[in-house]
Amino acid sequence: MTRVLSCIQPTGAVHLGNLLGALRNWVDGQHDKDVFHGIVDLHALTVTTEPDVVGPATTELAAILFAIGLDPEVATVFVQSHVPEHSQLGWIMECTVSFGELSRMTQFKDKSARREADFVSAGLFTYPALQAADIVLYDANEVPVGDDQRQHIEITRDIAIRFNNRFGDTLVVPEAVTPKAGARVMDLQDPTSKMSKSGETDAGCVFLLDPPEVIDKKFRRAVTDSENEVRYDTVAKPGVSNLLDILSASSGTDRDTLAGQYSQYGPLKADTAAAVIELLQPVQARHQELMADPGELARLLAVGADRARSVASATLERVHRAIGLLPR
Numbered sequence: 399m400t401r402v403l404s405c406i407q408p409t410g411a412v413h414l415g416n417l418l419g420a421l422r423n424w425v426d427g428q429h430d431k432d433v434f435h436g437i438v439d440l441h442a443l444t445v446t447t448e449p450d451v452v453g454p455a456t457t458e459l460a461a462i463l464f465a466i467g468l469d470p471e472v473a474t475v476f477v478q479s480h481v482p483e484h485s486q487l488g489w490i491m492e493c494t495v496s497f498g499e500l501s502r503m504t505q506f507k508d509k510s511a512r513r514e515a516d517f518v519s520a521g522l523f524t525y526p527a528l529q530a531a532d533i534v535l536y537d538a539n540e541v542p543v544g545d546d547q548r549q550h551i552e553i554t555r556d557i558a559i560r561f562n563n564r565f566g567d568t569l570v571v572p573e574a575v576t577p578k579a580g581a582r583v584m585d586l587q588d589p590t591s592k593m594s595k596s597g598e599t600d601a602g603c604v605f606l607l608d609p610p611e612v613i614d615k616k617f618r619r620a621v622t623d624s625e626n627e628v629r630y631d632t633v634a635k636p637g638v639s640n641l642l643d644i645l646s647a648s649s650g651t652d653r654d655t656l657a658g659q660y661s662q663y664g665p666l667k668a669d670t671a672a673a674v675i676e677l678l679q680p681v682q683a684r685h686q687e688l689m690a691d692p693g694e695l696a697r698l699l700a701v702g703a704d705r706a707r708s709v710a711s712a713t714l715e716r717v718h719r720a721i722g723l724l725p726r
C-alpha cells in the first residue's frame with residue numbers, strides 16, 4: 399500500500415484555514431493509503447527560545463488531530479521527538495547534503511532575513527536535512543505539500559538519491575504530491591491575504607477553539623464591499639467570495655447555489671458563522687474531552703510512537719548497515 403507522510407509543526411493555534419485547506423484532507427484520506435502524521439516538535443525548536451512552549455502546543459495539536467477525526471487505529475499519529483531516529487538519521491542526512499544546496503533554500507533565505515537582528519539558529523539552516531530524515535525514515539512514497547514545501551521535497555529526493563549512489567540502494571525516493579485542492583481561506587479583515595496565525599490581528603482569523611460567540615463576532619465584522627450584491631467573484635468581491643467559500647466548505651452546498659440564496663450580506667455572514675460553529679462544535683467537544691483526560695491522549699500518542707518507531711528503527715538500522723558503521 400502506498401505510504402504517505404504529512405507533518406505539521408506545533409507552532410501557534412490551529413485555524414479554520416488549516417482545517418479546511420489541509421487537515422480535513424488528512425482525515426478524508428486516512429482509509430485510502432497507509433498514512434503517517436507527524437507533529438514535528440523538533441522542527442519548531444528552530445525558532446523556539448523559551449521553556450514550556452512547544453510541549454503544550456504539541457498536546458493541543460495532538461488533541462485537535464484526534465478531535466477532527468483522525469482514527470488512531472488507522473492513521474499513525476506521532477510526535478517527532480518521541481521517535482529518536484529522526485534526530486539520529488537527521489545527522490546522517492546533514493552529512494549527505496552540501497552547504498551550497500542548503501544555502502539555496504528559499505525558506506531559509508526568507509526566514510533568516512525576516513529574523514534579521516534575531517537569533518538565526520544553525521537548525522534553521524539544516525532544517526531540510528531533518529525534514530529529509532522525517533520522510534525517508536518511513537519509506538514514504540508520497541508527501542502531500544503545498545508549493546512552499548516543494549523545494550524541500552526536491553532536496554529530500556536529491557539527498558536520498560545521493561545516499562543510494564554512495565552506499566547502495568537503501569532509501570525510498572519520495573514524490574511530492576499536490577493535495578486534493580482544499581478551500582483556500584482568506585483573512586476576514588483582509589480578504590486578499592490568506593487566513594494565517596501570523597496575520598495582522600486575530601479579528602480576521604478564526605481559531606478552531608474560538609468560542610461560538612467569538613466566531614459569530616468575527617464573521618459579523620468580516621470585511622465585504624460597498625455594493626449590495628451576493629455573487630462569487632474573487633477579484634471584484636474577495637470578502638463575499640471568501641464567505642461563500644467558507645459556507646460552502648462547511649455546509650457541503652456548492653457556492654453558486656449558495657450565492658443565489660442571498661441578497662444581503664448580513665444573513666450571509668450570520669449563516670456562515672452558524673455553519674462554522676456547527677462544524678466546530680463536535681471538534682471542540684471532543685478536544686475538551688481529550689484535554690481533560692491526559693492519560694488517554696498520552697496513550698494514543700504512545701500507540702502512534704510505537705508504530706512509527708517500528709518502521710523508523712528498521713530504516714535507521716538499514717542505513718547504518720549500508721554505511722558500514724561498526725555494529726555494537
Ligand code: ATP
Nearest residue numbers: 415416419420544581582583584592593594595596
Ligand atoms: P503561518 O501563519 O506561520 O504562515 P499558517 O497559519 O499559514 O502559518 P502553516 O502552519 O503554514 O499555517 O500551514 C499548515 C497547513 O495549513 C499547510 O498545509 C497550509 O497549506 C494550510 N493552510 C494554512 N493557511 C491556510 C489557509 N488560509 N487556507 C487554506 N490552507 C491553509
Ligand code: LTN
Nearest residue numbers: 403404405438441529532533541
Ligand atoms: N517543513 C514543513 C513541515 C515538515 C514536513 C516534514 C512536511 C517537517 N517535516 C516532512 C512534510 C514532510 C512545514 O514547514 N510546513
